[in-house]
Amino acid sequence: MSRSRVQPSFQSIRSLPGDFHFAGTSDHLEKSDVGNSGNTDVMSSSIPENGELGDAIVEGTVGNMDHQVIEDSPYCGNALLAEDRPSMGDEELDSVASHLPSISTSRSERRWGDTTPYAAKKKLQSWIQLPNGDWVLGKNLSTSSSESIIALPDGKVLNVKTESLIPANPDILDGVDDLMQLSYLNEPSVLYNLQYRYNQDMIYTKAGPILVAINPFKKVPLYGNGYIEAYKRKSVESPHVYAITDTAIREMRRDEVNQSIIISGESGAGKTETAKIAMQYLAALGGGSGIEYEILKTNPILEAFGNAKTLRNDNSSRFVSSLFFP
Numbered sequence: 385m386s387r388s389r390v391q392p393s394f395q396s397i398r399s400l401p402g403d404f405h406f407a408g409t410s411d412h413l414e415k416s417d418v419g420n421s422g423n424t425d426v427m428s429s430s431i432p433e434n435g436e437l438g439d440a441i442v443e444g445t446v447g448n449m450d451h452q453v454i455e456d457s458p459y460c461g462n463a464l465l466a467e468d469r470p471s472m473g474d475e476e477l478d479s480v481a482s483h484l485p486s487i488s489t490s491r492s493e494r495r496w497g498d499t500t501p502y503a504a505k506k507k508l509q510s511w512i513q514l515p516n517g518d519w520v521l522g523k524n525l526s527t528s529s530s531e532s533i534i535a536l537p538d539g540k541v542l543n544v545k546t547e548s549l550i551p552a553n554p555d556i557l558d559g560v561d562d563l564m565q566l567s568y569l570n571e572p573s574v575l576y577n578l579q580y581r582y583n584q585d586m587i588y589t590k591a592g593p594i595l596v597a598i599n600p601f602k603k604v605p606l607y608g609n610g611y612i613e614a615y616k617r618k619s620v621e622s623p624h625v626y627a628i629t630d631t632a633i634r635e636m637r638r639d640e641v642n643q644s645i646i647i648s649g650e651s652g653a654g655k656t657e658t659a660k661i662a663m664q665y666l667a668a669l670g671g672g673s674g675i676e677y678e679i680l681k682t683n684p685i686l687e688a689f690g691n692a693k694t695l696r697n698d699n700s701s702r703f704v705s706s707l708f709f710p
């Protein structure tokens with residue numbers, strides 16, 4: 385898998401739903417000349433709301449804190465002004481930034497800032513939510529506790545409220561197979577990671593013990609006997625329904641306790657298909673008579689009677705509702 389950063393055109397992610405706002409709202413943006421940059425929708429119905437990290441404040445206990453600021457600490461309140469930045473390339477952006485009004489705040493104000501000054505100093509990137517709800521990845525040029533200057537991939541430079549910035553993860557974490565590995569676990573970072581993997585047909589991603597599946601609405605080369613054998617032998621570790629099913633069956637045998645796999649998602653998310661993929665794995669593990677496969681083959685007949693076309697799903701399962709709510 386390529387670890388290079390996705391091209392700028394992919395770096396705008398639409399946030400769903402439309403009425404959802406968690407950090408800054410659109411009024412944090414002081415320039416509204418940012419157009420829509422190529423959006424790619426990602427299923428986000430099951431994505432948790434932003435878990436804002438990095439709000440911790442380290443308080444000194446001895447002496448005068450003003451003299452004890454550790455510059456490299458992410459909790460250091462030192463604002464970084466445009467003129468303080470090292471000139472490592474980006475000359476064009478630097479010159480644009482220098483024409484923007486200088487942003488500076490008092491030391492006491494800066495001390496209580498979050499990790500954003502640290503991100504700016506290290507020339508890290510941040511997510512910014514545009515008025516239309518899209519997330520876009522920008523490069524921190526300078527920041528203070530109240531305002532920051534951000535360069536967008538399309539070359540535009542924005543002056544935004546610092547509190548509206550969401551820290552982005554370093555490039556090396558692009559496409560990690562477990563969201564737990566992300567340094568910053570927030571909505572745009574999760575969406576970006578899922579989209580990055582989805583673009584490479586990696587529709588499964590772990591979130592700790594949970595498996596997140598993005599419905600590909602197309603055939604993906606992730607199933608079949610070869611894969612089943614590989615997961616049985618544990619020769620692959622990529623997140624997969626087969627891996628979840630394998631763990632369940634092994635733990636059932638080991639602990640002699642029944643196991644459950646809970647599959648949830650909105651209509652059309654792929655629950656039924658996922659359940660069928662899990663049953664395919666169980667049938668293969670069962671080996672033996674092949675009766676398992678015969679049972680699985682009856683699915684289309686059952687679906688012909690029990691499924692219905694709905695607005696959200698051409699093949700919506702209606703069995704469960706009729707079972708529990710006759």
Ligand SMILES: Nc1ncnc2c1ncn2[C@@H]1O[C@H](COP(=O)(O)OP(=O)(O)OP(=O)(O)O)[C@@H](O)[C@H]1O
Nearest residue numbers: 599601602651652653654655656657697699700701
């Ligand atoms: N892993 C997959 N690979 C390819 N296509 C898939 C996959 N999962 C789902 N799909 C596609 O999405 C469609 C809807 O999936 P599915 O019927 O499983 O949704 P559901 O969550 O069970 O919906 P409902 O709650 O309405 O029954 C499928 O008919 C199929 O076209």
